[in-house]
Amino acid sequence: MGNTAVPIVRSLRSERAWFVRRIVLSVLFLLVVAVPLFPELFGLDELTPFTQVAAFRPQILVVVLVLALLMLVRRGWRIAAASIAVLALIGAALTTPRQFSHARPAPAGSRPLTIMVANVLGGAARAADVAQLILDRKPDLVSLPEAQADVREQIRALLPGRQYKGYTAQASSAAPSATSVLVSPALGDVAFASEPGTTFGNVVVTGGNLGEVRLIAYHGYPPLPASVTTWAHDLLKVREWCSQDPPTVIAGDYNATVDHADFRAALGGYCRSVGPSVGGGLQGTWPADQPAVLRTQIDHVVVTRQFEPGRFATYPIHGTDHRAVVATIALKP
Numbered sequence: 001m002g003n004t005a006v007p008i009v010r011s012l013r014s015e016r017a018w019f020v021r022r023i024v025l026s027v028l029f030l031l032v033v034a035v036p037l038f039p040e041l042f043g044l045d046e047l048t049p050f051t052q053v054a055a056f057r058p059q060i061l062v063v064v065l066v067l068a069l070l071m072l073v074r075r076g077w078r079i080a081a082a083s084i085a086v087l088a089l090i091g092a093a094l095t096t097p098r099q100f101s102h103a104r105p106a107p108a109g110s111r112p113l114t115i116m117v118a119n120v121l122g123g124a125a126r127a128a129d130v131a132q133l134i135l136d137r138k139p140d141l142v143s144l145p146e147a148q149a150d151v152r153e154q155i156r157a158l159l160p161g162r163q164y165k166g167y168t169a170q171a172s173s174a175a176p177s178a179t180s181v182l183v184s185p186a187l188g189d190v191a192f193a194s195e196p197g198t199t200f201g202n203v204v205v206t207g208g209n210l211g212e213v214r215l216i217a218y219h220g221y222p223p224l225p226a227s228v229t230t231w232a233h234d235l236l237k238v239r240e241w242c243s244q245d246p247p248t249v250i251a252g253d254y255n256a257t258v259d260h261a262d263f264r265a266a267l268g269g270y271c272r273s274v275g276p277s278v279g280g281g282l283q284g285t286w287p288a289d290q291p292a293v294l295r296t297q298i299d300h301v302v303v304t305r306q307f308e309p310g311r312f313a314t315y316p317i318h319g320t321d322h323r324a325v326v327a328t329i330a331l332k333p
Contacts, residue, residue: 026080033064033084037091040261046232048225055223055296057259058095058282064088098258098281106308106330113331114139115215115301118317118324119253122175123151125320131158133315137326140184141205143217143251147180156182167192169201179203179252181217197237199230213331216241218252231255235266238302242271247306247331253299253322272309273300274327280312285323288316301327308332 035042037060039050053060065088071081106112116139118130123146134142134155142164144152149168156162163185170178179201183190188208195204198218205215218238223231235256241248250271256263258276267273275281275297284295299322303309310328317324 022076022079026083029080030083030087034087036060037064037087045261046228048223048228051223051228051231051260052225054259055257055298057091057257058296059294061088061091061095065092095282098276099279101277101279101281103278103310104308106310107332109333110308110330111333112310112328113141113213113249113307114326114328115141115143115249115251116324116326117143117145117251117253117299117301119145119219119299119320119322120147120151120155120317121320121322122146123148123154126318127151127154128158129317129319130155130324133317133324133326134159134164134182138184139326140187141215141217141249141251142182143203144180144182145200145217145219145253146176146178148175148178149180151178152180152182165190167203167205169194169203171199171201176219177201179217179219181205181215183215195237197240198234200234202237212246214246214248216248216250216252218250218254220253220255222255232262235262238266238271239268242266242268242302242304246304248304249307249329250302251300251325251327254302255298257296257298267302271302271304273302274309274329275300275312275325277309278312280314283312283314285314285325287321288323289321295323299323299325301325301329303329306332 036050036053039045039054044050064084068081068085071077152166152168156164156166164182166182168178168180177200181203183205187210190205190208193204194202199221200219203217220234221227221230241250285297285299307329310330312327314323314325
């Protein structure tokens, strides 16, 4: 009896030790997965490569969930599989409202506006495509990141009557630093200006038939490995605009998604991005040459709470790595 008990005790101890090891390894594996998925929880959201990876969180969540299902086949991996599956499901629960949110009807007496964004990649975009979309959708404001004055005029020349007014702000000789706007004649005698605080040019449109409304064309610096601080600094200007009193629309290439903590902080409780508010939050705008499931939404029409988001759609433009965005909004009475 005594001789039999010794192996049993050793077996129980070995099994307990292996169970503890599995728990420890599962926790470590969970951290390895959680850090790139939710770097903001660990204070790493402004550190390369986590800033760049966070832009594709929805796609990574799918990969993690598939990995968890495959790991369930192995008995020794099931604790780790269950933990990352829970993590992926929590992430999915936070993501799905972007796809299933619905626009509320605009209040009676509200004022509709149509806003378009098209990053023209320094002029590489086909001007005829941009012009045709303007003719089709008839936007009140067209935000054209990376469009120098000559590119802006090339597009405007393709519009019958050339009644759209244009303006360009360019921070340096580099084409990406230029941001242009085209404004519908329906907005009347508007004024153009540019404000300090962003690395690339921005254009602020006021006056005319806009009344108290302010329209801003914005292009955020990209979060390149050596430039994440600059990217985050530009978003601080967005937060400043959002927190001010005038009803404000900020349209452009943000180089940021709603999965970036800095972008969410810029919006704060003052602004919201139209796409995720009306079920279009998973319509990726970049890189346009990739399948839809591999794109992410970095082009936004951001509005303050005085506006009711309406429709949101993206459109192909030949020659640029961005899809154009057209959003409709309504200023509440």
